[in-house]
Every structure is written in C-alpha cells, then in structure tokens.
Amino acid sequence: xxxxxxxxxxxxxxxxxxAVLDHAADIAADPEAYAERHAGTLLGLLFFEPxxxxxxxxxxxxxxxxxxIVDMGSVESSSVKKGESLADTVRVVEGxxxxxxxxxxxxxSSKMASEFVDVPLxxxxxxxxxxxxxxxxxxxxxxxxxxxDDLSIGIMGDLKYGRTVHSLAHALTNVxxxxxxxxxxxxxxPRSVRYDxxxxxxxxxxxxxxxxxxxxxxxxxxxxxxxxxxxDESEYREVAGQYQxxxxxxxxxxxxxxxxxxxxRVDEIAHDIDDTEYATYFEQAxxxxxxxxxxxxxxxxxxx
Amino acid sequence: MxxxxxxxxxxxxxxxxxxxHITGGQALNVLAILGIDxxxxxxxxxxxxxxxxxxxxxxxxxxxxxxxxxxxxxVLSLIAPAASINIVRDFEVVEKAxxxxxxxxxxxxxxxxxxxISTEDxxxxxxxxxxxDGVRCEYCETIIRDNLPAHILAE
Numbered sequence: 001x002x003x004x005x006x007x008x009x010x011x012x013x014x015x016x017x018x019a020v021l022d023h024a025a026d027i028a029a030d031p032e033a034y035a036e037r038h039a040g041t042l043l044g045l046l047f048f049e050p051x052x053x054x055x056x057x058x059x060x061x062x063x064x065x066x067x068x069i070v071d072m073g074s075v076e077s078s079s080v081k082k083g084e085s086l087a088d089t090v091r092v093v094e095g096x097x098x099x100x101x102x103x104x105x106x107x108x109s110s111k112m113a114s115e116f117v118d119v120p121l122x123x124x125x126x127x128x129x130x131x132x133x134x135x136x137x138x139x140x141x142x143x144x145x146x147x148x149d150d151l152s153i154g155i156m157g158d159l160k161y162g163r164t165v166h167s168l169a170h171a172l173t174n175v176x177x178x179x180x181x182x183x184x185x186x187x188x189x190p191r192s193v194r195y196d197x198x199x200x201x202x203x204x205x206x207x208x209x210x211x212x213x214x215x216x217x218x219x220x221x222x223x224x225x226x227x228x229x230x231x232d233e234s235e236y237r238e239v240a241g242q243y244q245x246x247x248x249x250x251x252x253x254x255x256x257x258x259x260x261x262x263x264x265r266v267d268e269i270a271h272d273i274d275d276t277e278y279a280t281y282f283e284q285a286x287x288x289x290x291x292x293x294x295x296x297x298x299x300x301x302x303x304x
Numbered sequence: 305m306x307x308x309x310x311x312x313x314x315x316x317x318x319x320x321x322x323x324x325h326i327t328g329g330q331a332l333n334v335l336a337i338l339g340i341d342x343x344x345x346x347x348x349x350x351x352x353x354x355x356x357x358x359x360x361x362x363x364x365x366x367x368x369x370x371x372x373x374x375x376x377x378x379v380l381s382l383i384a385p386a387a388s389i390n391i392v393r394d395f396e397v398v399e400k401a402x403x404x405x406x407x408x409x410x411x412x413x414x415x416x417x418x419x420x421i422s423t424e425d426x427x428x429x430x431x432x433x434x435x436x437d438g439v440r441c442e443y444c445e446t447i448i449r450d451n452l453p454a455h456i457l458a459e
Contacts (some may be wrong), residue, residue, distance in 0.1 A: 085426050108421040108443025192445045
C-alpha cells in the first residue's frame, strides 16, 4: 500500500484493504511484537468535533505501537476560536508530529488539509463525508464474522447523513457483496454516493422495511437516526421506531446473522440483543485498535 | 438573408470576441459566465435561436473589448459544448478555436454545499471535476447537474 494520506474509502483498492486487514490480524494475534515499533513517534490529533471512541482508539493504537500523541484539545481552547484557518492550523501542527489525524465538521476538510502538509494525514470523519478508518474496522469485523464471499449485507438507518455508511457502501463494491439499503424515504442514500455505486457497477437495492430482506442477510449494519433530521418530535419517534430492532425482530433472521453498529447507539438496538450471538458491535469497536495500529504502521513505514 | 439584414441584427465589432455556435437559448447564461451585465458600457450583441445547420438553433454573442480567460472558456464549454470562439482585432478574426471539454474547472464555480470546506475562508480555490453529466466538487463530492451559471463564483 502506498498512500500519503488516507482521506476516503474510495482510494482503497481490494488489495489495499486486504493488506491492512491482514496486517491488523497479525497485530491482533501478537500485539507484544509491535509494542516498541514506533517508539518516539508522535501522532497529532486534531479533533474539531467531540469524539470519544475514535479519538481514544487512535490514541490507544499509537501508544500500543510505542509512540505517543499530541492533542490540539477542544476547539474552544484553541487558536481556531480566534479565527485561524484550517490550512494554517495543520501547517503549524505538522511541525509537531510525524502524522496527523483530523476530525472536522465540514465535508472535504481532510482532503483540503492534506494539500497543505507533507506528513501523512488520516481522515477521522469530515462532516457527512467519509470516515475511512471506521470503514476498515467495519470490513475487518465483517471479514472475521461473515467473510467476503457471497456476502449479503443490510445497511439500515440514516443513510443520507451517515458518513460511516457512505464509506462502507463504497468499500463493499470491492468485495463479493450484495448490499441492501434500509431506511425511511427521507433518509435514503445521497446522490453522490449513488453515483459512485453505479460507477462501480454495484446494484443499489433499497427497502423501507427490514422484514423484506432480513431473512437473507448475513450482516445487519444498524446506524442511528438522529432527532435533528426531523421537523418535529412525533414524526421522529414514529419513523425512528420502525428502524429499531430487538430479539423478537431477529426471530426471522439467519442463526449466524452478525449485527453491527458504529456506536454510540441510543435505542436502535435493544439491550436484549447484547447477550445473543448476533451482537458484534462491541467486538467491532475493539477492532478499531488493531486496525488503526496496522494503518498507522503502514503509513509511517511508507513515509520514513 | 442579405448581408444588410445580418448587419442590422448583429453589428461587427472592432476588438473583442465573437462566440458562435452556442447551444440555442444559452446566450444569456454565456453572458453570466463572462460576468457581463451591460453596466461596463462596452457594446454587446446577442442573437438567439438563429437557424444553424449544425445545431438546429444557435445563439451568437459578440463582446466588444474582451478576450476570454481559460477559466471562462472551460465553464462555457460545459453549457455550450459546440461553441467556437473568434478573437477579433481591428475587425479581422485573428484567432478561431472550438471549445474543449476540460477535465477540471478551478476557481470558477462555487460549491452549493454550504458545509463544504471550499466555501470557507481557506486558501484554496474551488475545484470541480467534469463528470458524465455535470461537475463534481473535488472536496465534498457534491455533484452539480443543472443550471451551472447559477453556481458561478461572484467576483
């Protein structure tokens, strides 16, 4: 794999994806072997939006590789508050760190920032755009649990604004996957994502109800429908309620269905699923560490 | 049609640009791309929906005292792919060229996505890749299919 920056799942080929996932599997099997690999390396964290798990996961990954992090802190306490441009911020911080991780509320922010720096930059979410490291850990989890051959996957919830969905849908065009998109009509995939899927020759199968497709799924990827996408509370409750699952819902599913969620969840997956064989979302979150270790290791090695 | 008729409709210009073979009905959009609204005082002639062997109907725009920049030609090509550009100096056509569809247009269009980083006060120009049936923001990937002139950046 030779990429200076990781901006979008679209830039990753099947070979790139397999290389990262294989390396992640090696690391997960023997993490001790990598404990000193990047001693002295500093990862710069620029999070312009609140994030718990992505930030902690990158921090853990860098420390498990023997390195450390430098953190911009919250936007409120930084020079951004004084009106500094993103281009200036990253040009300053690249002097402090060997690689950068950027989370920013605006679409295209990582792409733009990457044009101003020489150290590798990883997009950790740009508005409703892309979140490629989430996609890699999702793919890792899918490969471990269901495999990439003749895979039937349902992606459900907010498909319009959910960046994890946009990244994942594109990445899945690299493998033998039948993708089903389950959402209310108002939250279907945006035009730019459809365009890409069509360009890749993928068939977009859309459903408004999970029942239509649940029995054939190997993986069900659930995302949160957010209150602010709806004009009023009652409409939100009515729509969101149709896309919540519990153990009763899953009675119609295959026994070996894998249920995933990028987390945090609110009530779209009932707690009575947590202790079943279906629940894979915590394992999925944990996979973020070896996958990000693998990616950082490969990026840092390639840019040394 | 005699030469006199032609003369009455669209007068010759001394120095400037004649854009011919514009897709019928697009002349006003071409003027918008060129930022011409008549207030500068230079003479501008517009002929719309003229019979054309090649296009059925075509528009013609003549602008006194202006030669087009590459950016203007690039956006022009998106709404008038068959257009030809004649540069006139001292009443003579000194250069004649067909427009070519570019692969990228930079610094001319504004991304309609208000949450796109290219619309912020950052040191980058907007950049759009030309795709099958429109243009696509290189930053946020928003696709514009219709009404390109409405997205031209204000000067």
